[in-house]
Amino acid sequence: MLISRRKQRILTIATYLILAGFTLYCLMPFLWMFVTSIKPDDQIRTLNPSFLVKQITFGHFDNVLNNSAFLTFFKNSLFIASVTTVAALLISIFAGYALSRFVRFKGVKLFGVAMMLSQMIPGVLLLIPLYLVMKNVSLINTYASLILAYTTFTVPLCTFMMKGFFDTIPYEMEESAEIDGASRVGIIFRILLPVSLPSLVSTSLFAFLNAWNEFMFGFVFINDESHRTLTPGVSLFKGLYQTDWGSMMAASVLSVLPIVLIFIFLQRFLVEGMTAGAVKG
């Protein structure tokens, strides 16, 4: 017994109170977002707002989906984030493998340091030169500009995650395959990746999440409605809808949906990844 029973009791109650407070603090905005999105306007613009919705309406969702470019933004984001994920994953499987198995070579070690450094360079410092580069090769207003930028920023993190997974797989497994005459690429795809499938999934979800949530580059590189991604698109609704908060919250709910899905799958890995510094703020 580390403390008296009475004290233990008070502490337990305090702990639950604190956790309840945090729950409220963390969830309140989402709850309010959702409630606002399904309320009719006269219940949104009232001095007695309530969490109870007397009359559910999907008018705001209808407005966002049918009278705005929201679906275009959504599709663009989905496309860019998916391509980024695949590209980043392919590149980092190989890079991670090299970092895990070939660190004995000087060049590979140096490469590891470079990856580490690049993870620390903040995007805003690269904003200007990257914009100029994209402009010079006329990639402004294309999906490619964002895919290239996002891939660059996700590869280091994915590489380190893949390296971590490969490190846990014993080398003997590869050796026997090598003796049987399998190529290195064959070994990675036929033997290592099937073993580390959950890790592969979590790495790709991280890559997807980062690309989906990014705002600044999407805001600067894309100026035309048909290529715009979701985060800048939604932020521009603010000017478009003025005070139509119902529609804005409906757009928010729809943008958060894929994240909620990812979150449910990722929860377990998310904690590990965050501890490893995986999600950048």
Place this chain on the structure above:
Amino acid sequence: MLTLREKRARRIAIAFIVPALLFFLLLNAFPLGQVLWDSFQLKNLLNKAENGFAGLANYAEVVKAEYFMTALKNTVIWTVLSVAGEYALGLVSAIALNQNVIGRTIFRGIIIIPWVVPIVIAGMTWTWMLTPDYGILNIWMVKLGIIDQPYYWLGELNTALLTVVFVNIWRSFPFFTISLLAGLQSVSRDMIEAAAIDGAGVRRRFWHIVLPQLKTVSLTIIFIHIIWTAVNFDFIWVMTEGGPLHSSETLPIMIYRYAMQEYNFGQASALASMMLGFMVAGFVLYYFYATRKNRG
């Protein structure tokens, strides 16, 4: 002399890192060099005639700019208050989660949620809750008697920045929670029990045994977050665009203004290079501190 097998392995290793290396060189290293180079050049996209070597003129212009000192001060306030608030909330929530509670995984899951939503969405939802007309927080505060009438939190000179800080804390503290929780879980139970047997009370055990063991993880996350917060563009841009009257403008917002509104890439690069300088200085300090501590 390498064996034939080693040689082959080296070739494979190089082939494997080339794609990632290309991305790094073309889109990280080269642009970074470009920023430094451009900071010494006259480069204005609106006035193409004005070009060539500028020496330190860009730096001088930036430092002399009317709102530079304001932006610098705002960046410090924004960073220090955000990180302090995040740490405090992170520590309290981590300690609570480290107790034997029912439904711990659920509580932990809920606490992580703010961290995974896009900043834009978080910013917009809070903006809605804080609006003077019909914003729920204003209405609640008036009802509770905290304020007399709805207040335009994001639109007034003296509260705009602090309000964004508040929302930023809400979004970023989960990272501290998770890291500190991992730290707390590695604190040895034996030591705590030994101290308890020696008669140390709950408070004493916390201050003298638990907290010191959190020192390394605390320093690391605080350091990382100082950088992440100082360079953050999204939050302030989405909520106030640096306004009203530059009262919530930080250095990243200023970089954006120079580049994308005035098209003065030279001065924008000078400002970015200065920030890079601050960052590198921070790294060096941190590195020396960390190595000295390891030796001692």
